[in-house]
Amino acid sequence: MSIISKDIKKAVAILNNEELVAIPTETVYGLAGNIFSEKAIQSIFTTKKRPFFNPLIVHIPNLEYLENVVSYIPEKAKTLAQHFWPGSMTLVLPKRDSIPDVITAGKDTVAVRIPNHPVTLELLNQLDFPLAAPSANPFNSISPTKPDHVEQYFKNDIKMILDGGACRNGIESTIIGFENDEPIIYRLGALAIEDIETVVGKVVLKNKKEQNPDAPGMLKKHYSPNTLTVLTQDIKSEIKNHPNKKIGVLSFYNSFKNDDITKEIILSTNKDLKEATSKLYNALHELDQLDLDIIITEKLPDIGLGKSINDRLSRASS
Numbered sequence: 001m002s003i004i005s006k007d008i009k010k011a012v013a014i015l016n017n018e019e020l021v022a023i024p025t026e027t028v029y030g031l032a033g034n035i036f037s038e039k040a041i042q043s044i045f046t047t048k049k050r051p052f053f054n055p056l057i058v059h060i061p062n063l064e065y066l067e068n069v070v071s072y073i074p075e076k077a078k079t080l081a082q083h084f085w086p087g088s089m090t091l092v093l094p095k096r097d098s099i100p101d102v103i104t105a106g107k108d109t110v111a112v113r114i115p116n117h118p119v120t121l122e123l124l125n126q127l128d129f130p131l132a133a134p135s136a137n138p139f140n141s142i143s144p145t146k147p148d149h150v151e152q153y154f155k156n157d158i159k160m161i162l163d164g165g166a167c168r169n170g171i172e173s174t175i176i177g178f179e180n181d182e183p184i185i186y187r188l189g190a191l192a193i194e195d196i197e198t199v200v201g202k203v204v205l206k207n208k209k210e211q212n213p214d215a216p217g218m219l220k221k222h223y224s225p226n227t228l229t230v231l232t233q234d235i236k237s238e239i240k241n242h243p244n245k246k247i248g249v250l251s252f253y254n255s256f257k258n259d260d261i262t263k264e265i266i267l268s269t270n271k272d273l274k275e276a277t278s279k280l281y282n283a284l285h286e287l288d289q290l291d292l293d294i295i296i297t298e299k300l301p302d303i304g305l306g307k308s309i310n311d312r313l314s315r316a317s318s
Contacts, residue, residue: 004147004161008119011162012126020044022136022150023123024164025115027088027172027190028143028281029150030059030133031158041102041132047157050139055105056132057090057173058112061124069112069130071096074181076200083199086116088169088190092177103132113173119164135172136161140224142288142316145170145281170278171308176203188308190277207311224316225288229295231310231317238296245293250283252276252300263290273305280309284316 005011011021018037023030031048033040035058045052058069063081066073070093073081077091095110104110112130115121124131135143136150144150145167154161174189176196185193185205196203227248232238235249239260249256249264253271256264265283267276287295297313300306 003155003159004151004163006163008123011123011160014159015127020158022158022161023120023133024162025117025120026168028145028167029136031136032131032133034129035103035132036129044132048139053105055111056103056134058110059115059131059133060112061121069096069099069110070094074178076183077178079200084191086114088173089113090173090175092175111175117164119162142225142284143281149285170280171312188311192304194304225284225295227288227292227295229297229317231297231299231313233299235296235298242294248287248290248292248295250295250297252298262292263287277305277309
């Protein structure tokens with residue numbers, strides 16, 4: 001029996017009972033629980049097999065609610081929030097004492113965002129608490145962008161997946177922290193650096209940290225298929241390195257028309273980086289289901305959302 005449902009009232013009841021619901025956002029599906037429930041938050045970590053040193057993102061219903069979660073908001077953070085929320089941007093800001101340390105991995109900052117999805121915004125407005133909601137997948141696995149992806153992972157572990165359709169943007173939010181009130185990119189994501197810089201000027205990228213990461217998504221290995229995955233700038237040469245193998249290819253816009261390829265997926269024949277981003281995880285899920293020996297992925301142009309896609313593919317192939 002499917003646990004996928006569009007019933008928001010049912011989701012509210014489960015969350016009020018300190019249990020978990022997978023929720024849709026414009027980025028990926030999240031595994032959501034009440035941030036003030038120790039039981040719910042422990043369940044998030046155990047269900048995902050996520051290490052406790054990796055902080056969670058808090059999802060809030062509106063900008064006014066932010067002051068209930070954080071104790072200080074730099075001017076550039078206010079500007080970014082006004083410009084990009086609701087949307088695919090997470091801000092890391094000093095937390096209020098009321099935010100449990102388990103949410104923040106013991107840090108004095110908390111990651112927070114307003115998702116841009118009508119179903120989850122309606123859900124948040126019916127709750128008396130914010131939701132912690134990391135991606136609804138086992139730690140290090142491919143993030144889910146459809147209800148079916150979540151069901152494959154967790155059908156025996158959670159009671160409900162709130163169906164909001166396919167995620168429009170298709171990769172996680174961009175995470176921005178602040179050092180001396182200046183914005184720092186901790187995770188590349190569905191909001192391009194170039195778009196951020198048009199609003200607040202030049203930003204620094206600091207998106208790798210194995211020990212005590214400042215935000216989710218900073219670990220070297222992440223977003224990974226079970227199938228061996230490689231990232232290359234030269235698909236044809238890479239195919240020759242794997243004779244007599246069942247090969248899957250994930251390319252940007254070209255078809256490589258090679259008899260040695262078992263399955264090929266093209267992200268955007270129109271060379272549209274936004275379209276490619278929205279299809280990325282679904283393509284990796286599809287290839288990972290085919291019992292291939294290897295998935296060969298193509299590095300995209302390192303501009304705009306191409307940087308974010310390359311970041312995901314690099315971590316997937318680590």
